[in-house]
Amino acid sequence: MKTQSNRGKKLRRATPRVRQPARARTAAIDIDANRRLLNRYRFVAHEGMLILAGWLPKAETFELKCEMGRALWESAQHVNALFLRLREIQSPAFQKPSDPALVTLLAELLHAPDEFSLALALYRVVTPSLIRALESHETATFPNSDQPSVHVIKHALLDLRAQLERIEPLLVQAEQAGKITAAARAWEKYARRLLAAAGGISGLEERAPAPASAPACRVTFQAPREAGRDERFTNRAADFSAMPPEEAYQEHTVEEFERYSTEMLAAETVALVMFLVKGMPWEFQYDTARHIYDEVRHCLMGYEWMRGHAMDPFQSPQYLHVFKWRSQFPPVMQYCMLTMGNEVHAFPYRHRRVEAHQKSGDRLSEQFVRYDIADETQHVRFGNRWLPELIKLVGEKRPLKQYTADVIKVWEEEYRTGKLTLNVE
Ligand SMILES: [Fe+2]
Numbered sequence: 001m002k003t004q005s006n007r008g009k010k011l012r013r014a015t016p017r018v019r020q021p022a023r024a025r026t027a028a029i030d031i032d033a034n035r036r037l038l039n040r041y042r043f044v045a046h047e048g049m050l051i052l053a054g055w056l057p058k059a060e061t062f063e064l065k066c067e068m069g070r071a072l073w074e075s076a077q078h079v080n081a082l083f084l085r086l087r088e089i090q091s092p093a094f095q096k097p098s099d100p101a102l103v104t105l106l107a108e109l110l111h112a113p114d115e116f117s118l119a120l121a122l123y124r125v126v127t128p129s130l131i132r133a134l135e136s137h138e139t140a141t142f143p144n145s146d147q148p149s150v151h152v153i154k155h156a157l158l159d160l161r162a163q164l165e166r167i168e169p170l171l172v173q174a175e176q177a178g179k180i181t182a183a184a185r186a187w188e189k190y191a192r193r194l195l196a197a198a199g200g201i202s203g204l205e206e207r208a209p210a211p212a213s214a215p216a217c218r219v220t221f222q223a224p225r226e227a228g229r230d231e232r233f234t235n236r237a238a239d240f241s242a243m244p245p246e247e248a249y250q251e252h253t254v255e256e257f258e259r260y261s262t263e264m265l266a267a268e269t270v271a272l273v274m275f276l277v278k279g280m281p282w283e284f285q286y287d288t289a290r291h292i293y294d295e296v297r298h299c300l301m302g303y304e305w306m307r308g309h310a311m312d313p314f315q316s317p318q319y320l321h322v323f324k325w326r327s328q329f330p331p332v333m334q335y336c337m338l339t340m341g342n343e344v345h346a347f348p349y350r351h352r353r354v355e356a357h358q359k360s361g362d363r364l365s366e367q368f369v370r371y372d373i374a375d376e377t378q379h380v381r382f383g384n385r386w387l388p389e390l391i392k393l394v395g396e397k398r399p400l401k402q403y404t405a406d407v408i409k410v411w412e413e414e415y416r417t418g419k420l421t422l423n424v425e
């Protein structure tokens with residue numbers, strides 16, 4: 001009996017029933033659905049990034065403008081991570097989603113009536129829905145087979161939740177200050193209806209009928225030619241004044257960091273370039289996103305320094321005519337002026353400043369400038385990498401060397417001498 005029973009057990013062991021692990025059995029997302037979903041998230045992050053680029057110069061509220069620059073760069077990180085994953089499961093990696101309702105939602109967001117309308121639509125409608133889609137994807141996909149997607153999703157979620165935590169207080173503040181207009185509310189509602197028509201960012205929610213028309217508050221977006229500043233900035237159109245000589249260490253350093261606080265102008269120009277230039281490879285947009293965010297950080301570095309020295313950065317001259325002047329030129333020329341003009345030429349001065357700060361034992365200033373040099377080195381590298389492709393893209397006939405020399409001549413004559421010519425548009 002004993003032997004038979006053992007034999008029976010052995011037999012049962014020899015023909016095991018194939019049992020699937022619980023998660024694999026219930027995974028709701030198969031590989032085709034996965035590809036479709038990742039493609040939707042990539043599209044939302046990518047279009048969102050471009051919308052922020054268009055709006056960054058236009059936005060007036062300083063804190064919101066800075067958050068836009070950061071969110072733009074974080075979106076670029078998400079697009080890049082999704083691109084690296086998508087190219088493993090679809091070709092080409094970048095594909096326009098086949099859902100016209102989602103495409104319409106992202107196309108419409110750009111035409112918000114003002115910056116708070118845009119922020120309400122992005123941060124109270126679209127981003128929360130993207131977060132819900134990612135959260136559900138994270139647990140609904142095959143945990144082992146699709147781990148590379150889970151990795152991307154987990155990291156994007158960290159950023160997106162933190163964005164809402166930073167931006168929501170700005171929206172509440174705007175509400176309390178009466179800056180959220182009826183038009184902004186109408187716009188938020190419109191975005192919500194467009195999202196519902198797309199079945200949410202995932203497209204998996206029950207769909208509502210699309211709104212028959214846009215609300216009357218819709219404003220067809222125009223690329224900004226002027227940089228926005230809120231009412232706290234009172235000194236907008238000052239001309240560049242001569243800086244105290246470098247030998248006057250204290251006075252010069254104050255001016256040096258006050259100038260950093262105005263580097264938003266560079267972020268605004270690069271954002272405009274990103275928004276206007278179509279048809280470049282993804283890596284160009286990726287580098288440009290970093291360039292934009294670096295300049296926002298340089299500006300904030302100036303703010304931090306000034307506040308640490310009991311100065312009010314909102315009193316600094318804003319030199320807004322610099323953006324206006326640059327924006328009258330074609331975007332490739334603006335990019336060339338910035339990278340091959342302003343940025344290339346700043347290095348000898350910056351290195352002298354590092355030395356001066358070291359000599360005077362001013363560690364904070366020294367560190368700030370050294371980080372700035374590290375970023376600016378990349379910006380020049382971006383310029384060298386992309387200008388040859390940019391001039392090809394726009395059909396420029398002059399060789400790169402000649403083109404750059406001609407652009408720098410304009411920059412020398414008009415910017416460096418402070419004579420900024422504003423052509424009548
Ligand atoms: Fe900078």
Ligand SMILES: [Fe+2]
Pocket residue numbers: 266295343375376379
């Ligand atoms: Fe720069």
